[in-house]
Each structure stands twice: as C-alpha cells, then as structure tokens.
Amino acid sequence: MATDIKGVTHAVEAAAVMDLLQNRPRLLALGEPTHGEDALLDVRNALFRQLVEQEGYRTITIESDCIRGLLVDAYVTTGAGTLDEVMERGFSHGWGASAANRELVRWMRAFNDGRPAADRVRFAGFDGPLEITGAESPREALTALHGYLSSRVDGDLLDATCAMETLDRLLGPDDRWTNPAAMRDPSRSVGQSADATELRLLADDLVALLDAQGPPLIATSSRDDWDRARLYGRTATGLLRYHYWMADASPNRMTRLVSLRDRMMAANLLAVAGVADAAAGAVGPTAPVDRAPVLVHAHNGHLQRSRSTMRMGGLQVEWWSAGAIVSAQLGSEYAFLATALGTIRHQGVDEPPRDTVEGLLYAGPEECSVVDARGLAAGLGDSMPARRVSPWFGYAPLDPAHLADIEGVVFVKDV
Structure with missing residues (x-):
C-alpha cells in the first residue's frame, strides 16, 4: 500500500490540531484505543497544556465518575483537600x-494558583457512577439533590414531593444496589423492585421540581451550585434507569445497558459544553451557554461518530456512543481525534501489518504524530486498507472505514 503520508502528518501540537478542524469546536474529543497506558495520557496532558495556553481551553473532562470528579475540580480550582486524597477518592475505574493523571491534576492546581476564578482550568468526569461489573447506589445523587432543594424551596412544597425519610426508607442498604452478582444474573438486581x-417516580418529581423552581434558584444560587444540582438530578434518574434494565432478562439487556451508559455520558458532555437543558437528561436541541472550549478524553469507542461494537459474554453488542449522540446535536462544534497505536509489546501487540492504517503510519519516521484523517482517506482513494486484528482483547485497532x-x-x- 504505497501512499505518501508526508503531506497529512504533523507534530502533535495545538496549532496543528486546530488546522485540521472546520471551526473552533465546543468539544474536542481525543480518544484512546486502550486503557491503562500512561504514555497515551502523557500525550493527552501535553496537548491539553498547549490548548489551555495557546487556544483558551479551560476544561478537561475524562471517562471517570461525574460525581467523584467534583472532588478533583474542587482541588484544582480552590486547593480543597490534598493531592493524595483527590487521587484516591476523585476517580473511578482505578x-x-x-x-499521568496525578501529573494532570498537579499541573492544573499549579496553573490555577493565584488566578481569578473566571480564568481557572476546570476538571469534570463525564461517566456515570458505573463500573463494567455494576452500578453505584443512587443514594448520593438523590440525597444531594434533595439537600439542594431543601435549603432553597418551600419546605411544604418539597415534602409534598418527597420527604428525606421516604428516600432513606426506599433506598435501604447500599449493598443491595451494588451486588456484583446482578450484572450476570438479572434476578439479583433490585432495579425492578x-x-x-x-x-424512579420520586427522582423524576424532584428533577421536575428543580426545573419548575429554576428562575428563583438560578437567581439565588451560584452557577456551580446550579450545575451540581442538575448533575445530581440527571445522575439519579440515569442510575435508577440503569438499575431497572440490569433487572431485565431479555436478550437485548446488554445492548440496553451500554446504550444507557453512553446516553448518560452524552448528557454530561452536553452540560459541560454549556448546552443548558442537557442537565435534565434530555438530549435535544437546546440553547448553548457561552463557555470556553473543552477537551474530552475517553476510549475511542465512546467518542466516535460511527456505531460502536464489542463482544460481551459471547454476544456482539452494538450501540450509538456518547460521541455519536453529541455530534448529532452539535454538528461541527464537536470534533474527534482517534488515537491509533503501532505496538504494545508488553501486551503481545507487535508491529502492525503493512496493509493496515497502523502499518502505513508505522513505516513513517515520527514517534508521535497527528494525521489529517480525511486527507489520508482521500489519498487512499479506493485502496481501502485492511482492518488490523489485535491478539490482545484490551486494544481496539482503528477501523479504516471510519x-x-x-x-x-x-x-x-x-507504547
């Protein structure tokens, strides 16, 4: 496959990335094809620093628990807590x-030190409180939402909707929600009890009350308090919906679960981007808030525009990713850079075949580069490269059709 890649290959720098984009996006997504490799996060960190310093970016959001991420944001913006505490409690998925994540947090805190609030960099998680083996109890999100409302709306109005004692009684012990057996056995899930x-009905009513009281709440809350309340609302309703489908025994159960996870991700991304109504959990056309652009980092499969696929329990599962949902809403205000790799030798991934996209790029001299994907596709013409096959399940090669x-x-x- 003889294709000249010199004209479409550049150093991984903010200016080169910006040159690839039609316009300045609200969300610039950087994917990765595998998790757990700090070398890839080092590339992300370096690009984010340049985007902050040269292009005015002020937020990074990653594939981590959205509620835990509030601890990280508090630390980098105000110094609340310690770096050790934040690294232990502010991230999910390990x-x-x-x-590299520790260095990111350390750099963000140092950058913010002494800066006015409006110019500080921010951190957000955009995943739900979910792991591949299950989901968290909705307690934290529900009680935080109730707490926000209880201090700001008429007590009789809130009690008529839902008293805190009622939430406590219905939630019960958290371990019944987090039972790991429920992921493989729907009958072990509490989600349809x-x-x-x-x-689910009460959570929906609390979010409706939050919306209905929006004018005075927005007028008397800080923007951060309002955004957190909306985050708690969409997380509570999203978790309860996820638990409901964990209890489902139909053949489409896993498809429904991975779809719901990415729907939660999409709602969080739209909210981080300043698309106001996304915080309610409804992803539809909305009026955007003027905010600095955001760098998004997650697995390629969560950020791509094409339909995502993977095998789970011997079944092929297909769904629309968070990136596909957000791209449909934002159009050219969403941009996606996919990361591809040559080798991960410690995982048995050796040099790629020459007839793959990775093989073509591996033959070049650059150790790390950003490639104009559409320019490369045009240069390839009808010579569609083969799709690389990985010997290790943890690495997803690039689909040349994308x-x-x-x-x-x-x-x-x-790597």
Whole structure:
C-alpha cells in the first residue's frame, strides 16, 4: 500500500490540531484505543497544556465518575483537600493510580494558583457512577439533590414531593444496589423492585421540581451550585434507569445497558459544553451557554461518530456512543481525534501489518504524530486498507472505514 503520508502528518501540537478542524469546536474529543497506558495520557496532558495556553481551553473532562470528579475540580480550582486524597477518592475505574493523571491534576492546581476564578482550568468526569461489573447506589445523587432543594424551596412544597425519610426508607442498604452478582444474573438486581420503581417516580418529581423552581434558584444560587444540582438530578434518574434494565432478562439487556451508559455520558458532555437543558437528561436541541472550549478524553469507542461494537459474554453488542449522540446535536462544534497505536509489546501487540492504517503510519519516521484523517482517506482513494486484528482483547485497532468521519488520527508508534 504505497501512499505518501508526508503531506497529512504533523507534530502533535495545538496549532496543528486546530488546522485540521472546520471551526473552533465546543468539544474536542481525543480518544484512546486502550486503557491503562500512561504514555497515551502523557500525550493527552501535553496537548491539553498547549490548548489551555495557546487556544483558551479551560476544561478537561475524562471517562471517570461525574460525581467523584467534583472532588478533583474542587482541588484544582480552590486547593480543597490534598493531592493524595483527590487521587484516591476523585476517580473511578482505578484511574487515580495513574502517574499521568496525578501529573494532570498537579499541573492544573499549579496553573490555577493565584488566578481569578473566571480564568481557572476546570476538571469534570463525564461517566456515570458505573463500573463494567455494576452500578453505584443512587443514594448520593438523590440525597444531594434533595439537600439542594431543601435549603432553597418551600419546605411544604418539597415534602409534598418527597420527604428525606421516604428516600432513606426506599433506598435501604447500599449493598443491595451494588451486588456484583446482578450484572450476570438479572434476578439479583433490585432495579425492578417496588422500592426502586417508586424511587424512579420520586427522582423524576424532584428533577421536575428543580426545573419548575429554576428562575428563583438560578437567581439565588451560584452557577456551580446550579450545575451540581442538575448533575445530581440527571445522575439519579440515569442510575435508577440503569438499575431497572440490569433487572431485565431479555436478550437485548446488554445492548440496553451500554446504550444507557453512553446516553448518560452524552448528557454530561452536553452540560459541560454549556448546552443548558442537557442537565435534565434530555438530549435535544437546546440553547448553548457561552463557555470556553473543552477537551474530552475517553476510549475511542465512546467518542466516535460511527456505531460502536464489542463482544460481551459471547454476544456482539452494538450501540450509538456518547460521541455519536453529541455530534448529532452539535454538528461541527464537536470534533474527534482517534488515537491509533503501532505496538504494545508488553501486551503481545507487535508491529502492525503493512496493509493496515497502523502499518502505513508505522513505516513513517515520527514517534508521535497527528494525521489529517480525511486527507489520508482521500489519498487512499479506493485502496481501502485492511482492518488490523489485535491478539490482545484490551486494544481496539482503528477501523479504516471510519477515517472519513474523523478529523484526525493521533498515532503513537510504540507504547
């Protein structure tokens, strides 16, 4: 496959990335094809620093628990807590153990030190409180939403909607929500019990009350307090919906669960981007709030515009990712850079075949580069490369059919 890539390959720098984009996006998404490799996070960190310093970016959001992420944001903006505490409690999926994530948080705190609030960089998680093996109890989100309302709206109005004692009774012990057996056995899930069904209705009513009281609440709350209340509302309703479908025994159960997870991600991304009504959990056309652009980081499969697929329990699961949902809403205000790799030798992923996209890029001299994906696709013409097959399940190679839907490919030669 003889294709000249010199004209479409550039250093991974903010200016080169901006040159690939039609316009300045609200959300610039950087994907990764595998998790747990700090070398990829180092590339992300360096790009984010340049975007902050040269392009006015002020937020990074990653594939981590949206509620835990509030602890990280408080630390980087105000210094609340300690770096050790934040790394231990502010991340999900084990991301807090990453040296690169620690360096990101340390740099953000140092950047913000002495800066006015309007010019500080912010951190957000955009995943739900979910792990691959299950989901958290809705207690934290529900009680936080109730607490926000109880201090700001008429007590009789709130009690008529839902008293705190009622929430406590219906929630019960948290371990019945987090039972790991429920992921494989729907009958072990509490999600379709009478208590959970009543909680779904009450959570919906609390979010409706939040919306109905919006004018005075917005007038008397800080923007951060209002945004957090909306976050708690969409997380509570999203978790209860997720638990409901964990209890479902139909053949489409896993498809429904992965779809719901990415729907929660999409609502969080739209909210971070300043799309106001997204915080209610409804992803539809809305009026945007003027905010600085955001760098998004997650797995390629959560950020791509094309339909996502994976095998789970021997079944092929397909769904629309958060990136696909957000891109449909924002159009050119959403941009996606997919990361592709040459080798991950410690995982048995050796040099890519020459007839793949990764093989073509691996033959170049650059250790790390950003490639004009659409320019590369045009140069390839009808010579569609083969799709690389990984010997390790934890690495998802780039699908060459996606090149035309990607603004750029960040290629890392050797991890």
